[in-house]
Amino acid sequence: MRHPLSVRTLRRALALLLSPLSAFAVDVAAPMPAYEKILKIDVHSHIFENVPAIHTLFARINVRTINVCVPGGDGQLPLMDRIGFELYRAHPQLYPVTTTFDLLTRHEPDYATRTIAWLDRAFDRGAVAVKIWKEVGLELKTRDGQFLLPDDPLFDPIYAHLARRGIPLHAHLAEPIDAWLPLDKDSNHYTYYSQNPQWHLYGKPEYPSHAAIIAARDNIMKKHPTLVVVGAHLGSLEHDLDGIADRLVRYPNFHIEVAARTRNLTRHPPDKVRALFQKFPDRIMYGVDAGWMPHRRDTPPTDAQRQGHVNSLELRYRADWDYYAGTGEITYNNRRVQALHLPPDILEKFYHANAERIFKLNAAWARTP
Numbered sequence: 204m205r206h207p208l209s210v211r212t213l214r215r216a217l218a219l220l221l222s223p224l225s226a227f228a229v230d231v232a233a234p235m236p237a238y239e240k241i242l243k244i245d246v247h248s249h250i251f252e253n254v255p256a257i258h259t260l261f262a263r264i265n266v267r268t269i270n271v272c273v274p275g276g277d278g279q280l281p282l283m284d285r286i287g288f289e290l291y292r293a294h295p296q297l298y299p300v301t302t303t304f305d306l307l308t309r310h311e312p313d314y315a316t317r318t319i320a321w322l323d324r325a326f327d328r329g330a331v332a333v334k335i336w337k338e339v340g341l342e343l344k345t346r347d348g349q350f351l352l353p354d355d356p357l358f359d360p361i362y363a364h365l366a367r368r369g370i371p372l373h374a375h376l377a378e379p380i381d382a383w384l385p386l387d388k389d390s391n392h393y394t395y396y397s398q399n400p401q402w403h404l405y406g407k408p409e410y411p412s413h414a415a416i417i418a419a420r421d422n423i424m425k426k427h428p429t430l431v432v433v434g435a436h437l438g439s440l441e442h443d444l445d446g447i448a449d450r451l452v453r454y455p456n457f458h459i460e461v462a463a464r465t466r467n468l469t470r471h472p473p474d475k476v477r478a479l480f481q482k483f484p485d486r487i488m489y490g491v492d493a494g495w496m497p498h499r500r501d502t503p504p505t506d507a508q509r510q511g512h513v514n515s516l517e518l519r520y521r522a523d524w525d526y527y528a529g530t531g532e533i534t535y536n537n538r539r540v541q542a543l544h545l546p547p548d549i550l551e552k553f554y555h556a557n558a559e560r561i562f563k564l565n566a567a568w569a570r571t572p
């Protein structure tokens with residue numbers, strides 16, 4: 204096996220390290236792609252119902268998504284897998300699948316072998332990536348009652364297999380730093396932590412720290428340097444753009460997506476956010492993290508609720524575009540913020556080219572049912 208860190212990679216990493224995030228200027232001369240015209244790949248959705256109004260919206264505004272099965276620890280995986288792949292077979296262009304793996308049987312014999320066999324069957328059916336969720340690190344326990352961390356040796360054969368097959372690990376590990384801080388009405392995550400107190404870890408010293416889980420995530424990349432890792436939600440470093448840049452330099456196979464964290468980006472100085480995109484144009488992907496999961500409800504949704512979801516999705520895609528591509532001051536999540544006005548070549552990479560390359564989407568789209 205060739206060593207993953209070539210001299211060229213190291214040199215490029217060194218050059219990136221030495222260039223400050225503020226050293227990049229905006230190219231305002233090139234024409235901007237039109238919103239409807241540019242292909243927008245949302246790499247992080249949870250759409251688990253065949254809703255024609257969503258397909259119509261996607262066709263009209265030129266969106267495709269990657270549909271993510273998660274989690275692996277609540278017993279719903281077989282159902283999610285069935286619905287996700289049915290949707291993919293019906294609309295391979297719109298809904299490629301990111302699968303996940305069972306965590307309930309992790310203490311049983313041959314866990315890694317069985318998991319690898321399950322994943323291989325999912326890849327044969329066209330799955331483009333594998334999700335790992337924050338339940339690893341913050342909920343599930345080892346045999347000795349410790350929190351199971353994502354770099355636990357239990358997972359090493361699985362990560363090694365993904366690396367061998369060139370399949371990305373889509374990693375939502377840890378939480379925003381706000382989970383470890385007192386509830387703050389001004390935080391982007393106030394509503395979530397008020398409504399989901401089980402994930403609000405302030406004053407609960409028995410849980411691993413944010414830093415411990417991020418270090419375990421980074422350790423996966425140290426142990427498996429050829430594994431492609433996509434850090435969901437800005438790699439849970441939404442409060443620390445320098446920390447993101449540092450990982451992108453240190454781990455050449457690390458990437459991030461912005462799902463549910465564009466609102467966090469809007470709180471940083473726009474020049475600094477723009478500089479991150481300009482320094483790492485090939486490493487950042489678009490995503491929203493919209494969930495439509497009727498199988499988790501007690502009663503089926505109404506058509507009015509479906510349409511409400513479609514309407515809010517459309518508003519989200521448009522608002523995001525106004526932030527990334529627009530100019531001047533805009534309103535985002537009820538706050539006045541400065542739009543990024545990213546240059547056209549970066550927008551093309553961010554909105555689709557990076558996802559097409561990293562998730563090998565041409566092969567997924569080309570599959571016929």
Ligand SMILES: [Zn+2]
Nearest residue numbers: 247249271492
């Ligand atoms: Zn999600």
